[in-house]
Amino acid sequence: MDEGRYLVDFDTEKIPTEFHDVVIIGSGIAGVYTALEIPEKYDVAILTKETIEISNSVLAQGGIAVSLDKGDSPELHFKDTIYAGAGLCDEQSVWVLVNEAAANIDTLCKFGVNFDRKSKDELSLTREGAHSKNRIIHAGDTTGKEVCDKLISVVRTRENVKIKERVAAIDLITENNVCKGVLAYDEDSSSYIFYRAHVVVCATGGFGQLYSNTTNPDVATGDGVGLAYRAGAELMDLEFVQFHPTVLFHPDNKSFLISEAVRGEGAILRNVKGERFMPKYHELKELAPRDIVSRSIFHEMKKTNSTHVYLDITFKDKEYLEHRFPNIYKTCLSYGIDIAKDYIPVAPAEHYCMGGIRTDVFGRTNIKGFYACGEVACNGIHGANRLASNSLLEGLVFGHKIGKEVANIVENCRDKTLKVSIKAQTNRVAKDIDANQIKKDIQETMTQYVGIVREKEGLEKAKKKVDEYYGLIKNMKNTGVGDFELQNIVLLSRLVIETALERKESRGAHFRLDYQKTDDENWKRNIIKRKF
Structure with missing residues (x-):
């Protein structure tokens, strides 16, 4: 087998x-x-x-x-x-x-x-x-x-x-x-x-x-x-991999989504100096495609040496916001942010594959x-x-x-027999590893090198690290959900990095500093991965 x-x-x-x-x-x-x-x-x-x-x-x-x-x-x-x-x-x-x-x-x-x-x-x-x-x-x-x-x-x-x-x-x-x-x-x-x-x-x-x-x-x-x-x-x-542009940036919560509908209702993005910046990046401003908004925020954060930007919907009154965005209003308030008066600190986070x-x-x-x-x-x-x-x-x-x-x-x-006889002998061996630490290390590596902006050197660093973990757990005996999840995380990280290295252009959510242009002649095609 x-x-x-x-x-x-x-x-x-x-x-x-x-x-x-x-x-x-x-x-x-x-x-x-x-x-x-x-x-x-x-x-x-x-x-x-x-x-x-x-x-x-x-x-x-x-x-x-x-x-x-x-x-x-x-x-x-x-x-x-x-x-x-x-x-x-x-x-x-x-x-x-x-x-x-x-x-x-x-x-x-x-x-x-x-x-x-x-x-x-x-x-x-x-x-x-x-x-x-x-x-x-x-x-x-x-x-x-x-x-x-x-x-x-x-x-x-x-x-x-x-x-x-x-x-x-x-x-x-x-x-x-x-x-x-x-x-x-x-x-x-x-x-x-x-x-x-x-x-x-x-x-x-x-x-x-x-x-x-x-x-x-x-x-x-x-x-x-x-x-x-x-x-x-x-x-x-x-x-x-799509990064949502506006996710709450708070010490106690960096995964709460601030819906795109907030920008749809007119909210604007400001950098840490309070300056609106999207008009200089795209004609659709805050309503540009997600990859563009996320990259614009990323560049603005880098330029101002900050960890976040702000979303401003303070021109809408409290009654309107409580009715239109009840969950966002209530959640932000629980962190001391009154979105009717305060800017919402936000940063991009992974959102969709x-x-x-x-x-x-x-x-x-x-x-x-x-x-x-x-x-x-x-x-x-x-x-x-x-x-x-x-x-x-x-x-x-x-x-x-x-x-x-x-x-x-x-x-x-329906009338055919459902009986099937299949046996798997994997010869896997028990290993003493810290699954949570490996998972955390991979997550940080993927965020740093395989995120909103990528380039060859970083992708290769990520590949080297993930390949080492892949080799470590390849024949590991898996005994519970944590082990199954780790196997999938390592496998998929490896495949995402491989395809990101292979696509030598920038297109949509895949942006490479070393290949910043879209190359329709060579890359207007899908990359397909199959084990065998």
Whole structure:
């Protein structure tokens, strides 16, 4: 068996096995919505590493992009997405996204999601960076939580869906490039389980925990991308990591997002001297694409030798801010910042991974029976830089498409036997390491050298360090979630660095000081990584 194919030893005939038509890994919007879009006659299991309420989706503040206004259209939404993606968007995927947006938003409303409204029949719309029209629907400044809460409440009523909490997916089990199910670790019983299924859908989110400053929760360690790569799935666009420009900079909290919608409502960025600076960097000023705003802040911080800049929305009164941004207002106030009177200290932090498991517009990967959607997937929608508020929409649109596609697959193979016999002997050995220290060292290395601005020397320093850790834990015996997460963090850090070194140009979220120009002639293409 290939070295490193599986993280643990197992024998499917000797560990407990559960049979399901479909297994979904991940409980964010993409995973839960996919479960709801699968016909109720099929048996579905959702595996989630923590509780079902913990995901990247829950933390999403701004909203969901959809062209509903009279002066807007899917064509304009398409155009804005393509512009933000800096030449690497897959046009077919983007057309699917913008054309199927409204129907899926209608489904959310039918599920009871309570979006802010202008009137009984009209949703409120705001604007975010690089959007040419007001097209962001929202629920205050906790849109992700509102959508997740409603979807989870609905999925709990579905008798065909079993929710498996504190169950960590370790590896895809495959045979002849066909997915047979998922090897998982039950954290409560400290035991392994084989979830046998006709179809596995990966919806595990991104890998923000590769970085020391991230808006992602602790669970975002890239488990889905890691298990997919070990199984032979193609990964794409890993070098494109988006940094959100405005994350609270406070000694007690450097991961709280200050939504782009705040800038959409007119907030301006000021340096530590109080000077507005975005007009000199881009014609769209504070509403330029995210990669440009983040780099502008980075340059301004460097120029003024400071650790942060300020976001100023003090021209809006307290009543308005409490109503429009209740969570942001309340959270900032808890840190002694009254955003109606005070500037908000902010700095960029890792936020979203454009790259991930390569899929087509139906969520299919190059492994038969294995699908992916949401942030973990890469279908080319975001290109080199995601347009604001397209992420939740992506999870919905492609979760819906997978739900319909999966029904066809399962229907055609329901009568076939699910029994499978696979054994893995990895010859891994116990090692005395400090997993937390290694994780911290990698996060600091990635932040320093593989962040908003990159160059060859720094990338090579990062590669040397990560390669050493990779060699150290390559044949390590893994005995719990901390070990599985470390393996995925080291693997993905290595792959991100390799692709960042390979792409010798600047494009979207990938900016190199030693190759500052965009090179369409040689690099208007995707970098694809595959183990074998």
